[in-house]
Amino acid sequence: MYNPKPLFEERMKKLLDGDKDYANFVKIVNEYTRNIIRCNTIKISPSDLKKKLEAKGWKISSPYASNKEIMIIENRLAPGELGNSQEHKNGEYYVQELCSMMSPIALNPKEHDIIIDLCASPGSKTTQLSMMMNNKGTIIANDNNQERTHILNGNLSRCSCMNIIVTRNDNVQLCKRLEKANAKFDKILLDAPCSGEGIIRSSEKVLSNWSLKTIEKLSNMQKKMIAAAIPLLKSGAELVYSTCTHAPEENEEVIDFALKNFEVDIVKVNLPIKTRPGIVEWNNEHFDERIKLCNRIYPQDNDSEGFFVAKLRKI
Numbered sequence: 001m002y003n004p005k006p007l008f009e010e011r012m013k014k015l016l017d018g019d020k021d022y023a024n025f026v027k028i029v030n031e032y033t034r035n036i037i038r039c040n041t042i043k044i045s046p047s048d049l050k051k052k053l054e055a056k057g058w059k060i061s062s063p064y065a066s067n068k069e070i071m072i073i074e075n076r077l078a079p080g081e082l083g084n085s086q087e088h089k090n091g092e093y094y095v096q097e098l099c100s101m102m103s104p105i106a107l108n109p110k111e112h113d114i115i116i117d118l119c120a121s122p123g124s125k126t127t128q129l130s131m132m133m134n135n136k137g138t139i140i141a142n143d144n145n146q147e148r149t150h151i152l153n154g155n156l157s158r159c160s161c162m163n164i165i166v167t168r169n170d171n172v173q174l175c176k177r178l179e180k181a182n183a184k185f186d187k188i189l190l191d192a193p194c195s196g197e198g199i200i201r202s203s204e205k206v207l208s209n210w211s212l213k214t215i216e217k218l219s220n221m222q223k224k225m226i227a228a229a230i231p232l233l234k235s236g237a238e239l240v241y242s243t244c245t246h247a248p249e250e251n252e253e254v255i256d257f258a259l260k261n262f263e264v265d266i267v268k269v270n271l272p273i274k275t276r277p278g279i280v281e282w283n284n285e286h287f288d289e290r291i292k293l294c295n296r297i298y299p300q301d302n303d304s305e306g307f308f309v310a311k312l313r314k315i
Contacts, residue, residue, distance in 0.1 A: 002029050002200065008210050015246060015279070016298070024300040033201050034303060035073040035082055037093040038101060038124075040159050042131050044092045046071070052087060064272040069131075070101060091158040096124045098273065099198065099297050099307035103191055103242040104128040106269045106295075106309050111136040113186040116178075118171045118229060121148035123155035125191055130161035139164045142174055175228035184234040192222045194243035194250050198306025201299060219249040223257050230262045233314035238267060242309045246296070248282040251308040255294060256287040258312060266293045267311040274301040278310070 004012070016022045039046045046068040050060050059074040071093070073082070087093055104125050109115055109132050120126045120141035129139055141156070141164050143149050149168045156164055167174065195215050196206045226241060233239060241258075243250050255278070258264055278294030280287045297307040 001204070002026055002207070004207055005210060007212060008197075008207065012246065015248075021300070025298065028300045028303065029201050031201070033097065033305065035077060036096065036098050037071050037073065037082070038096045038128060038131075039069040039071060039093050040091055040127065040131055041069055042135055042160050043090065049087065049092055052092075056085070067101075067105065067272050070098065070272070089158070091160055094124060094127055094155075094159065096128070097202075098302060098304040099244065100124050100305075101128060102271050102273065102295075102297065102307060102309050103189060103240050104132060105271060106242075106311050107187050107189055107238065107240040109133050109137070109187055113137045115187045115189065116140040116142065116185050116229075116232065117189045117191075118142050118175070118225065119191050119193060120166075121145065121152040123152045123159075125189060126152065126164060127155060127159040127161050129189065130156075130159070130163055133163060135161065135163050137163055140167060141165070142167045142169055142171060144168060144170050172224050172228040175225075175232055179228075179231045183232060184237070185232050186234060186237050188229050188233060188237075188239040189242075190225060190229050190239060191242045192225055192250070192254075194218055194222070194245040195247055196244055197246045198244040198297075198299070198308075201305060215245075215247045215249050219247075219253060222250055222254045226254055226258050227261065230258065230264060230312070230314065233264075235314055237314050239264075239312045239314075240309065241312065242307065244305060244307055246298075246306050246308070248279060251296075251310075252278050252280070252282065252287050252291050252294060253285070255291055255310045255312070259288045259290065263315040264312040265315055266290045267313050268293045269295060269309065269311050271295060271297075271309070273297065273304070275309075276301070278308075 275295040
């Protein structure tokens with residue numbers, strides 16, 4: 001149930017486009033999220049998976065012509081049915097929220113790429129990158145928590161992802177060691193830890209734990225992460241920064257910091273879902289005009305969670 005703190009409500013109203021937009025936001029976040037899966041094309045084609053699931057009585061839609069792997073289960077399933085199906089256990093699909101799929105789509109990896117995924121667990125985006133690369137190239141998947149790396153390894157195994165090296169390190173320290181070793185990457189995914197404002201549909205704790213102090217603390221941490229990651233890019237290489245929050249301090253402010261301190265530019269990204277441009281002014285702070293090329297994703301626009309995606313290229 002949407003029961004925000006007054007300051008959270010004030011900030012969201014400021015971010016959104018008037019009373020009607022905010023009312024639509026409130027309406028959608030009070031509804032359950034849809035059952036969305038990603039076909040794992042390492043193991044099965046979207047058309048074959050669709051046939052198998054429809055034979056079980058599931059009603060499947062594939063609304064994105066450019067991304068047939070994104071599938072929505074339109075009918076109601078029994079509790080646990082989605083995660084306990086044999087197809088899921090076999091790794092033929094991954095239960096993944098729509099917004100979560102946007103970071104790898106924005107990164108657009110190729111078969112020959114060498115990639116580092118700095119906050120990889122539980123592996124939804126990592127397995128998606130591996131799938132998009134046809135299990136070729138190399139992905140370093142890092143997480144700093146031992147239990148989370150166990151979960152990551154389990155999902156990689158289930159999905160038959162064979163082009164991934166799993167590491168357990170502090171993200172910033174790992175980047176610094178790789179920089180000293182003169183390691184360079186074709187692409188970097190930094191799906192940063194955040195305040196999670198975008199996932200209030202599926203997590204009631206977000207609103208009860210929400211505070212501006214936490215947002216400011218996270219913003220500082222995210223800036224340290226992106227500052228450590230950018231030097232690992234080859235010339236012309238790209239980094240996708242994403243969060244599942246709406247807070248500008250964790251989104252546009254971090255990208256503005258990167259633009260002002262490193263030789264990077266923003267790349268326009270066309271995603272298969274509706275997005276809104278990044279904001280260039282927040283609480284009397286003005287950001288670089290290029291930040292309009294960032295992507296804000298709101299729940300009411302796509303019947304999804306909320307998200308933020310930005311793509312940077314090393315000049």
